[in-house]
Amino acid sequence: MKAGIIAIGDEVVSGDVVDTNTLYISRKLTASGYTVKLRIQVPDQREGIIRALDYSLPRVDLLIITGGLGPTGDDITTCVIAEYFGFECMQSEKGYMLLKGAEEIENDVGMIPGMLIKIDNRELLLMPGVPEEMKNIFDRFISRIFTSRTPHLTFRTCGITERMLHEILSSVFQDMKGFHFYPSWRGVDLKIMPDNPEEIQNIRERVIGAIEDYVYAEEDIEIEEVVGKMLRKGGYTISVAESCTGGLVASLITDVPGSSNYFMGGITAYSNDAKIKLLNVSPENIKKYGAVSEQVAEEMAEGVAKVFKTDIGISTTGIAGPTGGTPEKPVGLVYMGVHINGETIVERRIFRPPRGRVKIESSTYLLFMLYRRLKKK
Numbered sequence: 001m002k003a004g005i006i007a008i009g010d011e012v013v014s015g016d017v018v019d020t021n022t023l024y025i026s027r028k029l030t031a032s033g034y035t036v037k038l039r040i041q042v043p044d045q046r047e048g049i050i051r052a053l054d055y056s057l058p059r060v061d062l063l064i065i066t067g068g069l070g071p072t073g074d075d076i077t078t079c080v081i082a083e084y085f086g087f088e089c090m091q092s093e094k095g096y097m098l099l100k101g102a103e104e105i106e107n108d109v110g111m112i113p114g115m116l117i118k119i120d121n122r123e124l125l126l127m128p129g130v131p132e133e134m135k136n137i138f139d140r141f142i143s144r145i146f147t148s149r150t151p152h153l154t155f156r157t158c159g160i161t162e163r164m165l166h167e168i169l170s171s172v173f174q175d176m177k178g179f180h181f182y183p184s185w186r187g188v189d190l191k192i193m194p195d196n197p198e199e200i201q202n203i204r205e206r207v208i209g210a211i212e213d214y215v216y217a218e219e220d221i222e223i224e225e226v227v228g229k230m231l232r233k234g235g236y237t238i239s240v241a242e243s244c245t246g247g248l249v250a251s252l253i254t255d256v257p258g259s260s261n262y263f264m265g266g267i268t269a270y271s272n273d274a275k276i277k278l279l280n281v282s283p284e285n286i287k288k289y290g291a292v293s294e295q296v297a298e299e300m301a302e303g304v305a306k307v308f309k310t311d312i313g314i315s316t317t318g319i320a321g322p323t324g325g326t327p328e329k330p331v332g333l334v335y336m337g338v339h340i341n342g343e344t345i346v347e348r349r350i351f352r353p354p355r356g357r358v359k360i361e362s363s364t365y366l367l368f369m370l371y372r373r374l375k376k377k
Contacts, residue, residue, distance in 0.1 A: 003034040004060040006052045008067035008077050009129055010043045021066050021134050027182055028142050031152060031191055031220075034062065044074045053084055061122055064138075067129030069112050071095030078115070081126065085119060099126070109136045116141070151197040153204055157214040158187040158223060158368040165190065165211065172210045173203075185360045186223070187368075216371050223367045224252045230374040231262040236311045236340075238370075240266035241279055241304035243291070244318035244334060248363045264308040269300065275317075279303030292317050294335055294346045301337035301344055313339040314366055320358045334362040338369050345373070 005025050011017040019041060026036045037059050042048035044067075056063055068077030071094065078097035082089035088100035096112050098104075105114035107128070114137035115126040125141060127134045157165065162183040169190075170176060182189040192207070194200055208215065217226050231238060240250045240263075250266035253259055267278050272291050275281040281299040289295045297317050305313030318334030325331035332351045337344060347369060351361040 001034045001062065002037045002060045003029045003062040003064065004038040004056045005036065005064045006056060007041045008044060008049060008065065010074070012067065013041050013043045020131055021129065024135060025064055025138060028138065030180060031154065032142055033193065044068055044076060046076060046080050049077065049080045050084060057122065063122065063124045065124065065126045066134055069096060069126060069128045077126065105137050105141055107133050107137050109133050114141065151200050153192040153200060153207070154218055154220060155190040155207060155215050156187060156217040157190065157211065158216055158364060160188065160214040162188045168210050169207065172206055185357050186364045216368060223364055223371060225256050227367050227371050227374065228256040228259055228262070230371065234374065234377060237262055237264050238312040238314065239264050239304045239308035239310040241300040241313065241315040242266065242268050243270055243316055244320045245316045245359050245363045246270070248359050249314065249316060249366055252363055252367065264310050267304055267307065275300065279307065290329070292319055292329055292333060292335060294348060297335035297337040297346045298344050301339035305339050311341055314370055316362055316366055318358070318362060320355045321353050322355060332358050334358065336362060336366040336369060338373055340373055
């Protein structure tokens, strides 16, 4: 089955808005057995939309269209689609346009529904461009066919690059047809769709045997959700001390519904004075080893656990950049500590700039460190 995506919007084409929708849709479609043949961006212009339809339709079985469904004057997608296929375009009570006769897919986080139409042997799905609304509709749509067409495997990894992952697996598998790698700042996802579904269990065992140390999930779930389940199951409480990540670790943890059951609080101790006064970090250690050091990361993790009286304390201290690095302590250097019931470990890693990447990668890796510790409990 072949699929295509058209993202519509002046702001998407100009770059004022980053088009994360097509990435999300592509990954979900691939995992559901589709081959994504094309991704097109066009402005809010009738001629551009028509040309995109002319090009796409002969090449796909499913066409996903996002953007331009709102109630404002430049939201012309619905009526252009209606004109193109000979449907009736009608205005809803709330001002946005609808395709008469289309199947509406509920939107739980916004007012504009998804609209699904069938033309000959093809399906067209129209969705709003707001990412949260698009995901809500698309997940509902794709769940109808997810896993039913092509059995597949999913592995979510952390702490390993795409290149290293490929090298390890290529030493295990002579033929890597059907292996798809999806790198991001949070890790590398691996999707495998074997030609022979009967081989799927054998492939899984061989993959796990090769990369188990880097895998934290075999489903589409974030590391903070995995850790949250482990904390809840183990009856643990946790607190966070952050410097270079500026509260991002706490934000990730509290993104998970129900995190109040185990997350007790966090301290963003950016300055040396804050580390000393709020977390009881030794001034001597800061002077001797520096704020970015194994010793300080250890004391931060232990200190925050004492402040909040939690079973677990975790910490970050590093140099996010773009300035502040030295030959001994380059930009991207982060020390991360995990303290659990009296035992503390610290890891030193150098993450690649820019600043945002250092913060995201180190926050994710710290949670992965915690996952590995909890897994051993």
